[in-house]
Amino acid sequence: MSVLVYTESEEGKFKKIAFEAVSYAKGVADAMGTTVTAVTINGGNASELGTYGASKVLEVSNGELGQFNAEAYADVIAQAAKKEAAKVVVLTSSANSKFMAPLVAVNLEAGYVPNVTQLPVNISPFNVKHTVFTNKAFAVTEITTEIKVIGLAKNAFGLKENGVSTTAESFAPSLDTHDFDMKIVSVDKASDKVTIADAEIVVSGGRGLKGPENWGMIEELAAILGAATACSKPVSDMGWRPHSEHVGQTGKPVASNLYIAIGISGAIQHLAGINSSKVKVVINNDPEAPFFKAADYGIVGDAFEVVPQLIEKLKAFKAQNA
């Protein structure tokens, strides 16, 4: 028996969510009186996972798995779970995790709950708390199967150091041809940009910015903060910004530490997607904009005045704190 956690990496380096997932898995394992085994695919240094509580690391290194492939990765994780007799499998809420979690769950005949925000409310029965209705509410759900698959919500648990001694062992899963039925033809990815999924800070613009030509200041503000850029739905519908930046109930979810909304009114569908961001700042010239009711900090003012000032101030602040 153990808790198995899949630790995501990119180009041989673990992602921050991998450490968060291990921290969480350690919490689950402690509650169950067992230990954490991590499985990595072409991942980083196993000892880094020990810092957060993984006692054992199954390292898969396989050139055929160089690029994410849901079918094959799900197979690897399910095989690792079987080998470790895992009772709980911890995944994250990254796009890749959400893609493969249902495949892992069916393979293991395990019940799956995504968007889990905290340690299980109960171990027996196994009850987990998660967001539903696109962050408008929480639900507690019991997973009734012997093996449980959990998708941890981003930024919900944080990093917890739990230094344990770690043993790494190489793991060679058996893959079949069905695992490679999907061929990647091409990848089109801006490698220099922070993605909404990874970002600690997101700077988002709405229709109040009047046109795509005014996004220079949004990009500049984001660059100073090391932030990702995002937008409201009409902005991407009008083609001012790419689809991939549209956040909200029908777009991407944002779970960053800081969300700065500029010229966005705060419609219910927009707010649903950003509710799990920790701190929200609004810049809007209409004091009645609904977003002010959902924000932590606000400036009532014209974005075309406030944003340039904010950029200057942050430049000075960064220079001072460098």
Added chain:
Amino acid sequence: MKILVCISHVPDTTSKINFTEGDTKFDTNGVQFVINPNDEFGLTRAMWFKEKQGATVHVVNVGGPETEPTLRKALAIGADEAIRVNTPATDGYSVAKQLAAVVKEGSYDLVIAGRESIDYNGGMVPGMLAKLTGANFVNTCIGIEVDGTSATVLREIDGGKETLSTALPLVIGGQKGLVEESDLRIPNMRGIMQARSKPLTVKDPVAATAETKSVSFEKPAPRGAVKLVDNVDDLVNLLHNEAKVI
């Protein structure tokens, strides 16, 4: 080509969410139900397959009789036939099991589902269905072309997109991008009239056990009032010293 579009019947995006019976049930009182937005994009894409490549399009929902207006709407938009599997949608796995039986019986080449339903945000039905039926699966799908039995699929990935090639049968978890907002169709009078005479078959469920059980619901704690500041100096100070996010 036979296409099945999976339609989830969900509260309209503007709905206020409330619970009843000691916070154990979603309160449907006064709630308007719609086709799940991700499914609406998929349905429109299916219409293009029908018009350009002569595909047959069926829609399916697993749920009680209350979902029939939503299925009728899909027929009015242009689907040829609708199927309702007569059992409450209790959890993602049991819904996927029901859909798998429909897919096997109808031998569909392409199943278009949504990336997730906006009610329970499970994002699990399409993947589970693919696994249960042995079909290929692409999630967060933002474009698809089919040529014979091979498909070229565009998938959104963090920070970009990826083009994949694969074979039918295929299940996709679709979203905006499959078609644009402006491509969505509003049923017109003719469509609504025609929908009345199109078949809506009610099927008995197959045996399927749920793997999860809903215990209770809770609304987020009300938040404190916004702190309004009138200059950027104060804002940066607060973000640094109080919120500690920069």
